[in-house]
Amino acid sequence: MNSTKLFSKSLTQNGLISRFYYTNRVNKATLYSRISPLGSPDKSVEAELENWLKxxxxxxxxxxxRIIHDLRKRKRFTQALEVSEWMNKKGLCAFSSTEHAVQLDLIGKVRGFLSAETYFDKLKDQDKTxxxxxxxxxxxxxxxxxDKSLSHLQKMKELGFASSTLTYNDIMCLYTNIxxxxxxxxVMMEMKENRVSPDNFSYRICINSYGVRSDIEGMERILTEMVSQPQIEMDWNTYxxxxxxxxxxGLTEKAIDAxxxxxQKLDNKDGTGYNHLISLYASLGNKAEVLRLWGLEKDACKRYINKDFITMLQSLVKLDEFEEAEKxxxxxxxxxxxxxxxxxxxxIxxxxxxxxxxxxxxxxxxxxKKGKATTPNSWGVVATGYLDKGQVKKAxxxxxxxxxxxxENKGWKPNHKVISSILDWLGDEGSIQDVEDFVASLRKTIPVDRKMYHALLKANIRDGKRVDKLLAAMKADKIDEDEETKTILAMKSR
Known part of the structure; x- marks a missing residue:
């Protein structure tokens, strides 16, 4: 498992994203109940806000x-920004530095740092906190x-604004990301010298920095320090x-101990930790622990979401446990x-x-058959496998x-090698109708090419048909005849 997935990439320190969202408990229409179902993260919510007032x-x-907070957690940043800007525009409350900070962060996420800079520059001095x-x-x-991050940090230091754990965590995240x-x-050392107390996230970033450099001794040293800090409550994520x-x-015994x-530190109401441990035990090849933790997760969590099933199936497939995967x-x-x-x-x-x-x-x-969606890529993977076995008809x-x-998958393009092999086979063995139907389907996805015409030419010539119109169409599509074309046309005289 990629180590960066084991600690939050978010630069906030809110911990794990909740699997449960705010719901209206009284079955009564609320503004939230109108906005929450608006599906696509980019779908405008301003009309709902205006209608609510009207x-x-x-x-x-x-x-x-609360709506802004929830939309941010659900990564619907565009909608969250729209609500924040609408609230500001309507003058529903005087924005404090906290509201400005939230809006500034959302602007950065949605429109980039340059727009965030512009918003920050326009703030009154009392709001530049x-x-x-x-x-x-x-x-x-x-x-x-x-450069901008370090320059901005220096300004914060000069103004006495660099005294929070979050500020140093941001800079550690910067170095991690680049x-x-x-x-x-x-950065961790400077943080402690300036009497800013590291939190769990600080230690986790630092532990990660040693781990990615394969410095196990350094990693263990920071872990020992973290455990000894009275203000730190150890969490499952760090271990x-x-x-x-x-x-x-390759330190299996130490891995199992961790x-x-x-x-022992898992939150029984949240499956995220279980998912991580299941994946890690799968990396160790330990089927028994994978199944044990899956059982515990199902007992502990009120419900298990699709993400949980994805983790479990990935783990079982990694272990080649397909019977368990089917269960x-x-x-x-x-x-x-x-x-x-x-x-x-x-x-699949x-x-x-x-x-x-x-x-x-x-x-x-x-x-x-059940009317469920599939993707062309999955069919393509299976087709490639059949072709490798020489089963062209199945491909x-x-x-x-x-x-x-x-x-539904307009960006998909078929594998050139697979298509080329199938066209060769159809040209040699398929009927004219088979080739025409296949080429017609292909042309909806990829531009017509010489291979398609060659298959059509071979099928028609085998059936004793004239190919004048095909050659004219080939020319109209700006595909010149090559040596292979001439070899195919020579079949007519045999």
């Missing part, structure tokens, strides 16, 4: 702030603006990061969770990689299926 409803600032300076620093760090991991411990680096270093300590798939199907093709696709791609292409194809066909069937679902 219908004579009150707008409470506290509710708007540690919070708004920190929000702008966050924008610079997020977009890896090293791959200068060796600089992270220096999981350490376990991950032990696994990479995983056991991590498990988990059945659990997902009966869970009532929304359909997400990524979940069955884990098993797993089967394909194991050479079990018939099994993968059967799963795809079953989904299509053709999969490519046809892939082409039939490209409407």
């Amino acid at each position: 219908n004579g409803n009150n707008v409470r600032v506290a509710e708007l702030q 540690e919070k708004t300076y920190g929000a702008l620093l966050n924008c610079y760090v997020r977009q890896r603006q090293t 791959g200068m991991h060796e600089k992270v411990p220096d 999981a990061v350490v376990a991950n680096f032990y696994i990479k270093a 995983l056991k300590k991590s498990e 988990v798939l059945k659990e997902w199907e009966s869970s009532g969770n929304y359909y997400d093709f990524r979940i069955p696709n884990i098993a 791609i797993g089967y394909a990689k194991k050479g079990l292409h018939e099994k993968a194809e059967a799963m795809l066909e079953n989904l299509m 053709l069937g999969c490519v046809k299926a892939a082409l039939s679902v490209t409407v």
